[in-house]
Amino acid sequence: MSLSTLNHPPAAAAAAAAGRGKSFSAAVPAPVSVRLSRRRLPAPASASALAVEADPAADRVSALSQVSGVLGSQWGDEGKGKLVDVLAPRFDIVARCQGGANAGHTIYNSEGKKFALHLVPSGILHEGTLCVVGNGAVIHVPGFFGEIDGLQSNGVSCDGRILVSDRAHLLFDLHQTVDGLREAELANSFIGTTKRGIGPCYSSKVTRNGLRVCDLRHMDTFGDKLDILFKDAALRFEGFKYSKSMLKEEVEKYKRFAERLEPFIADTVDVLNESIRQKKKILVEGGQATMLDIDFGTYPFVTSSSPSAGGICTGLGIAPRVIGDLIGVVKAYTSRVGSGPFPTELFGEEGDNLRKAGMEFGTTTGRPRRCGWLDIVALKYCCDINGFSSLNLTKLDVLSGLPEIKLGVAYNRRDGQKLTSFPADLDTLEETQVKYEVLPGWHSDISSVRSYSELPQAARRYVERIEELVGVPVHYIGVGPGRDALIYK
Numbered sequence: 001m002s003l004s005t006l007n008h009p010p011a012a013a014a015a016a017a018a019g020r021g022k023s024f025s026a027a028v029p030a031p032v033s034v035r036l037s038r039r040r041l042p043a044p045a046s047a048s049a050l051a052v053e054a055d056p057a058a059d060r061v062s063a064l065s066q067v068s069g070v071l072g073s074q075w076g077d078e079g080k081g082k083l084v085d086v087l088a089p090r091f092d093i094v095a096r097c098q099g100g101a102n103a104g105h106t107i108y109n110s111e112g113k114k115f116a117l118h119l120v121p122s123g124i125l126h127e128g129t130l131c132v133v134g135n136g137a138v139i140h141v142p143g144f145f146g147e148i149d150g151l152q153s154n155g156v157s158c159d160g161r162i163l164v165s166d167r168a169h170l171l172f173d174l175h176q177t178v179d180g181l182r183e184a185e186l187a188n189s190f191i192g193t194t195k196r197g198i199g200p201c202y203s204s205k206v207t208r209n210g211l212r213v214c215d216l217r218h219m220d221t222f223g224d225k226l227d228i229l230f231k232d233a234a235l236r237f238e239g240f241k242y243s244k245s246m247l248k249e250e251v252e253k254y255k256r257f258a259e260r261l262e263p264f265i266a267d268t269v270d271v272l273n274e275s276i277r278q279k280k281k282i283l284v285e286g287g288q289a290t291m292l293d294i295d296f297g298t299y300p301f302v303t304s305s306s307p308s309a310g311g312i313c314t315g316l317g318i319a320p321r322v323i324g325d326l327i328g329v330v331k332a333y334t335s336r337v338g339s340g341p342f343p344t345e346l347f348g349e350e351g352d353n354l355r356k357a358g359m360e361f362g363t364t365t366g367r368p369r370r371c372g373w374l375d376i377v378a379l380k381y382c383c384d385i386n387g388f389s390s391l392n393l394t395k396l397d398v399l400s401g402l403p404e405i406k407l408g409v410a411y412n413r414r415d416g417q418k419l420t421s422f423p424a425d426l427d428t429l430e431e432t433q434v435k436y437e438v439l440p441g442w443h444s445d446i447s448s449v450r451s452y453s454e455l456p457q458a459a460r461r462y463v464e465r466i467e468e469l470v471g472v473p474v475h476y477i478g479v480g481p482g483r484d485a486l487i488y489k
Contacts, residue, residue, distance in 0.1 A: 065324020072289025073328035075336035079394035081105025094123030097315030099287030135167035136315020269317030301340025328388035394478035
């Protein structure tokens with residue numbers, strides 16, 4: 001395969017979490033790695049592969065701060081879930097702070113079995129880890145239960161291991177219907193959402209007529225509040241048909257949901273802050289990515305929440321001063337799903353080849369992802385916004401076999417003038433001409449490499465050039481989808 005020249009003008013458990021006698025295990029996972037041509041699914045990991053390595057893996061992971069975070073630094077789909085899954089055994093709590101079931105985090109257990117998570121945090125495969133869905137997330141209750149049922153049917157215990165914030169907003173089926181109607185209304189200017197109702201639910205939150213998880217404890221007024229949401233949707237969209245029978249049916253359904261959800265509901269702000277006081281370790285799992293941030297992303301082709309560092313505080317109710325290490329997850333190339341600017345995008349056969357090699361199809365929607373070279377300008381922008389202490393470079397194996405690899409190192413206007421920062425204006429971005437730096441490729445399969453020194457010289461040079469350009473060290477390198485396919489640098 002050859003990708004060459006481009007011309008182009010992302011309440012028992014509560015007590016336990018607060019420290020009433022529950023001790024969390026702290027087993028360290030084995031190093032994890034990644035591979036080119038078509039990616040192989042991971043083989044079952046051997047006992048030796050899962051054994052604790054004193055150096056450098058254990059040292060690297062144990063050195064992470066009490067409250068650390070894993071955030072996307074492109075347009076999503078970077079492989080955040082895998083790193084969270086690998087780090088989780090060293091943490092007492094894994095918490096989601098924003099987004100909903102529009103996230104798609106694919107992880108593999110120690111037997112190589114694949115799990116696609118959407119709302120449940122990626123720490124769920126580790127029995128000693130408590131999973132928290134914070135106030136900044138939006139909860140589609142039927143989908144949440146479907147995810148739990150799927151996990152439990154595959155032998156993953158969820159009882160007493162997941163807490164849902166009583167302040168989180170409820171996402172209803174009507175939000176999903178509205179999402180589809182909105183996309184249809186936009187026609188050729190559609191955003192390209194997952195149609196999971198995320199945007200409409202956040203809209204309800206901001207217009208202050210949304211319902212929260214705590215409202216499930218007051219079913220006497222629940223119907224009246226839900227009636228307002230239905231009426232708003234019917235007034236706004238001609239295609240939204242509403243009747244009182246629909247409302248009655250939905251209320252009855254949520255009465256049943258309320259009873260089942262009650263054991264999961266907690267004041268997670270109190271749980272997390274009490275856990276911090278007790279010196280428990282918390283790992284924050286970001287959904288989507290900074291380039292999809294409602295403020296900093298390629299607006300309006302963005303998500304409806306804040307997947308950057310600021311969203312951790314507002315989405316969990318913890319203070320900025322307690323947050324320590326933040327790890328930015330970035331692919332060795334770039335991809336994005338849906339519409340919106342993509343300066344380093346590859347088209348035609350080149351883009352198709354990269355998509356096939358990386359198996360770039362959405363976990364949540366199955367949509368083919370657009371693919372292109374690594375965009376250093378966008379990555380530096382994300383590093384500035386989040387203050388990453390280190391990077392996790394994923395899917396380095398996918399680039400094996402290429403004669404040369406390009407890095408998009410600068411943006412120029414059509415007149416040749418260099419842009420000094422990532423532009424907010426989409427017209428400017430669409431007209432951007434990317435300046436590329438060309439590096440030699442490598443031809444060997446690196447999917448079985450577990451030591452940085454064993455990587456081909458060209459692969460090491462690629463990693464080190466990224467570090468030089470963005471000024472942030474790469475501490476983790478993915479060379480395959482399995483847990484054991486990770487190089488610690």
